[in-house]
Amino acid sequence: MTVKLYRNARIFTPLDPGHPLRGKEQGEIKEYSRGAILAVNGLIEKIGDEKDILGGLSASYVNEERDMEGVCVIPGFVDPHTHLCFAKRREDEFKMRLDGLPYLEILKRGGGILSSVKAVQNATEEQLFCNTKKLAMAALEKGTTTVEIKSGYGLDLDLELKMLSVIQRISRETPLDVVPTFMGAHAVPTEYKERPDDFVDLIINEMLPKVKDQGIAEFCDIFCEEGVFSVDQSRKILKAAKALGFELKIHADEVHDLGGAGLAAELKVRSAEHLLAASEENLRAMGRAGSIAVLLPATAYSLKKPYARGRDMIDWEVPVALATDCNPGSCFCESVPFIFGLGVMNMNMTIEEALVASTLNAAYAINRQHKVGSLEPGKQADFLLLDGETPTTLAYHAGSTSVVEVHKLAERVA
Ligand SMILES: [Zn+2]
The missing domain is CATH 3.20.20.140 (Metal-dependent hydrolases)
Structure with missing residues (x-):
């Protein structure tokens, strides 16, 4: 079992209510301004505010820990x-x-x-x-x-x-x-x-x-x-x-x-x-x-x-x-x-x-909502690190890809 902890990240993700988001819902994004992700064998076990994730977590449970230094994280x-x-x-x-x-x-x-x-x-x-x-x-x-x-x-x-x-x-x-x-x-x-x-x-x-x-x-x-x-x-x-x-x-x-x-x-x-x-x-x-x-x-x-x-x-x-x-x-x-x-x-x-x-x-x-598309427990730890403070960088930093790291199933792949 591989347990990875990513902490001190600014995380932005949609929340999946069990159907595609429409109308006003499509504009709703959850932000964890100092968030953490706990991934077990590539899947998200926990995600949330860092203090909630770290509280009660025993250090020996975690194989790898990374301080994300406040970087912006979004789903792949x-x-x-x-x-x-x-x-x-x-x-x-x-x-x-x-x-x-x-x-x-x-x-x-x-x-x-x-x-x-x-x-x-x-x-x-x-x-x-x-x-x-x-x-x-x-x-x-x-x-x-x-x-x-x-x-x-x-x-x-x-x-x-x-x-x-x-x-x-x-x-x-x-x-x-x-x-x-x-x-x-x-x-x-x-x-x-x-x-x-x-x-x-x-x-x-x-x-x-x-x-x-x-x-x-x-x-x-x-x-x-x-x-x-x-x-x-x-x-x-x-x-x-x-x-x-x-x-x-x-x-x-x-x-x-x-x-x-x-x-x-x-x-x-x-x-x-x-x-x-x-x-x-x-x-x-x-x-x-x-x-x-x-x-x-x-x-x-x-x-x-x-x-x-x-x-x-x-x-x-x-x-x-x-x-x-x-x-x-x-x-x-x-x-x-x-x-x-x-x-x-x-x-x-x-x-x-x-x-x-x-x-x-x-x-x-494409019928993959049960695996990907948002950062939530049970889904794959597929996420991106961006070069800006928020997802706004994707439109703001025109002509740049803005994506500095790509992680798939909690492994860095690009
Ligand atoms: Zn076509």
């Missing part, structure tokens, strides 16, 4: 939406976009999501693993201790399984906790362009059951958007996934208000993502259904688009989480501190709301 970040398993960057495409080239022209020159599919096709599993691991470790250094990673650059059974097995390896061979998501419905492959319903059937009849058999994905996600998958097709796939026992996510109403957020509410999905064009009515329905809005401000930044209405969503009682959306196309960013700053500065979230959005609500969005 949870990034609930990434596509960071990919084989090739698309930097040239980003430059073309900046130079004003229309998307169709970029596609003609071999860009877009299908170029990522080709790259996954051409890469060995080892190459794909090395690329993914590099990015996962970069995310860890910036404070991400739990991450969701999607497949979706395969679009056929073998390549999707190849991606998911790489994602499983990231889980085994890095300190990160990884939540794997199957996203075969990320785009319609070229050969199905004229008959997309056949591809929907392929996902339902072949891919989902096979992925389920192998037990290598927990969530099923889909890109519901004009020209990709319709609301009806999305409903069909998500219902089939639910029947097999998958948890559900949906990329909804990113560009057009198709009604993806309404479908999210109807199916009571765990989370819906993007939501830039979603209607107030559907967003409120999502809040009532208990679905979490996962907002991706670095994507708006990279595409020079308006930001999702994070402030309004919180006011409308929708629980809000933040995620990087790290991917080679629309948003190459694995930094939670960066999206935290965007959430505060460009979506008018408060510091407290952004902290909840990148920890506890993010944990709920």
Whole structure:
């Protein structure tokens, strides 16, 4: 048994009431101005004011003690939406976009999501693993201790399984906790362009059951958007996934208000993502259904688009989480501190709301709330030391990661 005591820390954490935080609750953070954490075998046994933790604690019980010298401590970040398993960057495409080239022209020159599919096709599993691991470790250094990673650059059974097995390896061979998501419905492959319903059937009849058999994905996600998958097709796939026992996510109403957020509410999905064009009515329905809005401000930044209405969503009682959306196309960013700053500065979230959005609500969005997302007894001792006095530094110290140490299960990992 390893018992570690961290004392004299200024600790900030959401408190988990057993459901994602919404409305006013999302702005509530517990502060221990001189706090302590007692961790046993990587899990938090006690946390609170230092005098309460030290009182009655016998010195022989503790194996390791650290005086934190008043440093600011917060929970490790949870990034609930990434596509960071990919084989090739698309930097040239980003430059073309900046130079004003229309998307169709970029596609003609071999860009877009299908170029990522080709790259996954051409890469060995080892190459794909090395690329993914590099990015996962970069995310860890910036404070991400739990991450969701999607497949979706395969679009056929073998390549999707190849991606998911790489994602499983990231889980085994890095300190990160990884939540794997199957996203075969990320785009319609070229050969199905004229008959997309056949591809929907392929996902339902072949891919989902096979992925389920192998037990290598927990969530099923889909890109519901004009020209990709319709609301009806999305409903069909998500219902089939639910029947097999998958948890559900949906990329909804990113560009057009198709009604993806309404479908999210109807199916009571765990989370819906993007939501830039979603209607107030559907967003409120999502809040009532208990679905979490996962907002991706670095994507708006990279595409020079308006930001999702994070402030309004919180006011409308929708629980809000933040995620990087790290991917080679629309948003190459694995930094939670960066999206935290965007959430505060460009979506008018408060510091407290952004902290909840990148920890506890993010944990709920990937079904890890019982393990991570807040610093409370029974949860993992996953925490970060920041360079400032309070979590405000994450937005204030712009362009810096602000994260000086990363601890996972009470071990320093970065
Ligand atoms: Zn995405």
